[in-house]
Amino acid sequence: xxxxxxxxxxxxxxxxxxxxxxxxxxxxxxxxxxxxxxxxxxxxxxxxxxxxxxxxxxxxxxxxxxxxxxxxxxxxxxxxxxxxxxxxxxxxxxxxxxxxxxxxxxxxxxxxxxxxxxxxxxxxxxxxxxxxxxxxxxxxxxxxxxxxxxxxxxxxxxxxxxxxxxxxxxxxxxxxxxxxxxxxxxxxxxxxxxxxxxxxxxxxxxxxxxxxxxxxxxxxxxxxxxxxxxxxxxxxxxxxxxxxxxxxxxxxxxxxxxxxxxxxxxxxxxxxxxxxxxxxxxxxxxxxxxxxxxxxxxxxxxxxxxxxxxxx
Amino acid sequence: xxxxxxxxxxxxxxxxxxxxxxxxxxxxxxxxxxxxxxxxxxxxxxxxxxxxxxxxxxxxxxxxxxxxxxxxxxxxxxxxxxxxxxxxxxxxxxxxxxxxxxxxxxxxxxxxxxxxxxxxxxxxxxxxxxxxxxxxxxxxxxxxxxxxxxxxxxxxxxxxxxxxxxxxxxxxxxxxxxxxxxxxxxxxxxxxxxxxxxxxxxxxxxxxxxxxxxxxxxxxxxxxxxxxxxxxxxxxxxxxxxxxxxxxxxxxxxxxxxxxxxxxxxxxxxxxxxxxxxxxxxxxxxxxxxxxxxxxxxxxxxxxxxxxxxxxxxxxxxxxxxxxxxxxxxxxxxxxxxxxxxxxxxxxxxxxxxxxxxxxxxxxxxxxxxxxxxxxxxxxxxxxxxxxxxxxxxxxxxxxxxxxxxxxxxxxxxxxxxxxxxxxxxxxxxxxxxxxxxxxxxxxxxxxxxxxxxxxxxxxxxxxxxxxxxxxxxxxxxxxxxxxxxxxxxxxxxxxxxxxxxxxxxxxxxxxxxxxxxxxxx
Numbered sequence: 001x002x003x004x005x006x007x008x009x010x011x012x013x014x015x016x017x018x019x020x021x022x023x024x025x026x027x028x029x030x031x032x033x034x035x036x037x038x039x040x041x042x043x044x045x046x047x048x049x050x051x052x053x054x055x056x057x058x059x060x061x062x063x064x065x066x067x068x069x070x071x072x073x074x075x076x077x078x079x080x081x082x083x084x085x086x087x088x089x090x091x092x093x094x095x096x097x098x099x100x101x102x103x104x105x106x107x108x109x110x111x112x113x114x115x116x117x118x119x120x121x122x123x124x125x126x127x128x129x130x131x132x133x134x135x136x137x138x139x140x141x142x143x144x145x146x147x148x149x150x151x152x153x154x155x156x157x158x159x160x161x162x163x164x165x166x167x168x169x170x171x172x173x174x175x176x177x178x179x180x181x182x183x184x185x186x187x188x189x190x191x192x193x194x195x196x197x198x199x200x201x202x203x204x205x206x207x208x209x210x211x212x213x214x215x216x217x218x219x220x221x222x223x224x225x226x227x228x229x230x231x232x233x234x235x236x237x238x239x240x241x242x243x244x245x246x247x248x249x250x251x252x253x254x255x256x257x258x259x260x261x262x263x264x265x266x267x268x269x270x271x272x273x274x275x276x277x278x279x280x281x282x283x284x285x286x287x288x289x290x291x292x293x294x295x296x297x298x299x300x301x302x303x304x305x306x307x308x309x310x311x312x
Numbered sequence: 313x314x315x316x317x318x319x320x321x322x323x324x325x326x327x328x329x330x331x332x333x334x335x336x337x338x339x340x341x342x343x344x345x346x347x348x349x350x351x352x353x354x355x356x357x358x359x360x361x362x363x364x365x366x367x368x369x370x371x372x373x374x375x376x377x378x379x380x381x382x383x384x385x386x387x388x389x390x391x392x393x394x395x396x397x398x399x400x401x402x403x404x405x406x407x408x409x410x411x412x413x414x415x416x417x418x419x420x421x422x423x424x425x426x427x428x429x430x431x432x433x434x435x436x437x438x439x440x441x442x443x444x445x446x447x448x449x450x451x452x453x454x455x456x457x458x459x460x461x462x463x464x465x466x467x468x469x470x471x472x473x474x475x476x477x478x479x480x481x482x483x484x485x486x487x488x489x490x491x492x493x494x495x496x497x498x499x500x501x502x503x504x505x506x507x508x509x510x511x512x513x514x515x516x517x518x519x520x521x522x523x524x525x526x527x528x529x530x531x532x533x534x535x536x537x538x539x540x541x542x543x544x545x546x547x548x549x550x551x552x553x554x555x556x557x558x559x560x561x562x563x564x565x566x567x568x569x570x571x572x573x574x575x576x577x578x579x580x581x582x583x584x585x586x587x588x589x590x591x592x593x594x595x596x597x598x599x600x601x602x603x604x605x606x607x608x609x610x611x612x613x614x615x616x617x618x619x620x621x622x623x624x625x626x627x628x629x630x631x632x633x634x635x636x637x638x639x640x641x642x643x644x645x646x647x648x649x650x651x652x653x654x655x656x657x658x659x660x661x662x663x664x665x666x667x668x669x670x671x672x673x674x675x676x677x678x679x680x681x682x683x684x685x686x687x688x689x690x691x692x693x694x695x696x697x698x699x700x701x702x703x704x705x706x707x708x709x710x711x712x713x714x715x716x717x718x719x720x721x722x723x724x725x726x727x728x729x730x731x732x733x734x735x736x737x738x739x740x741x742x743x744x745x746x747x748x749x750x751x752x753x754x755x756x757x758x759x760x761x762x763x764x765x766x767x768x769x770x771x772x773x774x775x776x777x778x779x780x781x782x783x784x785x786x787x788x789x790x791x792x793x794x795x796x797x798x799x800x801x802x803x804x805x806x807x808x809x810x811x812x813x814x815x816x817x818x819x820x821x822x823x824x825x826x827x828x829x830x831x832x833x834x
Binding site: 120243 | 444
């Protein structure tokens with residue numbers, strides 16, 4: 001039995017629906033009902049055993065259960081219990097409020113297998129309210145053009161829309177065609193996203209003053225050539241570093257991430273104090289060094305086929 | 313400090329010049345004195361805080377952070393100040409953010425030993441963007457892509473003054489420029505420019521297109537391929553200005569030191585080359601001296617610079633700009649005769665029988681540093697900018713080569729969704745393509761769309777923002793010169809390459825060879 005296998009496997013436990021964790025072609029799949037729905041949407045006919053948060057099942061004497069990770073809709077940590085020992089695989093997680101998914105739950109364990117995407121002390125994500133305010137201010141100042149936001153099609157896009165709604169923005173949000181089905185899926189899972197309009201085949205004039213969301217890969221695509229004077233924004237934790245934002249021709253960096261930042265990663269370790277920590281992907285060296293400084297036993301665990309979705 | 317931090321970040325992410333000016337203009341109008349004056353100084357590069365050096369920042373970081381974590385972070389971010397600003401913990405007190413002037417006052421009054429402590433206390437009162445702006449302010453070098461001239465232009469726009477009005481008084485004023493703002497807001501008289509050397513805008517030329525001129529009306533001289541430079545001296549001080557009006561005195565100290573005269577002159581800065589028998593070398597040699605704030609003695613010896621004089625704007629303290637070119641030329645000859653011949657000479661007037669003779673001389677000129685011919689109306693006054701009918705530049709016919717597109721990169725701003733920057737190559741004897749240049753102009757909007765589609769449809773590999781394309785499209789490239797260069801693997805590089813035609817009709821293997829290009833080296 002594999003967790004998030006990168007190649008087709010007989011039996012797979014899947015933490016969440018991002019493509020680098022949920023691949024197609026497995027035999028039997030266990031995942032949360034939301035993750036299974038996302039996989040069905042992305043890969044067509046996939047089915048599996050829905051495993052809601054908290055519930056567990058047993059396989060080969062190992063008790064397996066899923067717990068909220070707060071990363072995207074349906075994202076889970078996986079707890080494995082065997083002979084009194086508890087292992088938690090965090091998958092991707094964050095600890096901040098997110099209107100589009102269940103909040104992270106701290107699960108006591110002996111061994112923690114943690115992600116470290118933003119495992120450098122320079123990565124601290126500001127409160128999302130600050131970033132949304134920045135976005136709305138930029139829109140207000142560019143009412144004759146539009147704001148084009150690059151955001152992952154699964155999770156980030158819906159979170160940005162939901163946060164815009166929470167901030168009182170009730171105008172239609174224009175979305176790239178590649179996002180429509182996922183937005184519909186979120187809405188069907190009681191995540192209201194308000195009025196969404198497909199930004200395809202519209203006249204430039206119609207989109208003046210609009211907020212448009214597209215996958216990062218579409219931003220420099222021919223698709224974007226039809227938008228009225230867009231200001232290019234990107235919603236990503238990487239936008240914290242100015243040079244990184246400039247390299248991608250971003251004019252309005254929005255530091256919005258669905259991953260734990262440095263403080264969340266380290267505070268989680270201090271809270272759980274596992275006997276041992278395995279650091280899977282991202283900056284394993286820096287988080288490992290931090291563990292060493294805090295007398296926490298840790299090692300890097302190299303995995304294959306791991307790339308942040310849309311970051312390649 | 314938050315408004316200043318927002319300005320800095322705005323300038324970092326904004327690519328359009330007009331938008332940058334608008335951001336600065338709004339800041340200068342809205343902020344109080346003396347904050348805005350210090351900010352203006354920071355943008356114009358005239359602010360210097362003696363107590364804080366970049367070493368102080370590193371020391372501050374090493375005291376606070378684990379050295380390994382700091383090094384890993386620094387390696388990732390690539391900039392020490394930004395790394396420290398991001399790693400610094402948000403101190404969750406209700407601290408009031410300092411103002412720009414409070415920062416300057418505190419740092420200026422601290423001893424060098426105490427400065428890192430003062431700096432750390434200020435860091436605690438700011439958020440990450442504020443900390444970044446603080447560190448950049450304290451160490452100078454904002455790196456926001458603003459020239460001094462642009463900062464002055466923005467100041468002028470903010471208060472309805474021309475940039476030349478601002479320029480005239482600029483060098484007698486010191487940060488935080490209280491008198492400048494008072495004048496701008498109409499609260500006081502114009503500051504007295506007194507005895508200061510300042511920049512006057514250059515007179516520029518239009519290209520000569522498909523027409524001839526009478527040599528009895530126009531004088532001809534060579535157009536030298538260096539950098540246009542203005543030397544202004546009051547006797548008390550001498551300053552050098554680039555074409556854009558930025559001061560470059562520190563980059564060419566030997567010129568300023570050798571200039572023994574009072575007045576303002578216009579000329580071309582060139583490097584003397586051994587290959588050229590002590591004559592002007594190609595632009596390539598001069599490039600070694602450009603882009604440096606300060607210069608070593610070794611650089612001065614290896615690339616000796618001199619100025620070839622074109623014109624005179626002030627003779628002594630007398631403004632001669634309204635006099636005709638012929639009268640100014642007489643003055644210039646007398647003026648130049650008194651200067652050190654190692655560092656200064658006179659641009660010679662070409663004696664041609666008629667226009668056809670001049671055309672013949674122009675096409676026969678093979679000197680590396682000659683870019684073409686200048687034609688100046690003998691009765692023309694020296695006026696700022698490009699004026700119709702007074703000065704013409706008549707460049708040598710461009711050289712032409714057929715090259716093959718190899719890589720393409722997206723442009724910026726309006727072109728950010730188009731592949732508009734192309735690297736192209738020529739063939740080696742064994743049938744390989746090596747890059748010889750890069751161009752991003754010369755094509756129409758319709759051609760750009762076509763090229764963009766070609767790149768997208770013919771991509772064979774991607775490297776970050778760069779796409780490698782199928783080596784099948786021939787681009788006719790026009791360029792002013794070709795010279796030896798280490799920049800490309802081919803060992804040669806073009807000057808001012810631009811796409812002159814799309815040769816989709818021509819098979820790629822019929823494009824030019826490196827050897828053919830090499831034969832064009834002047």
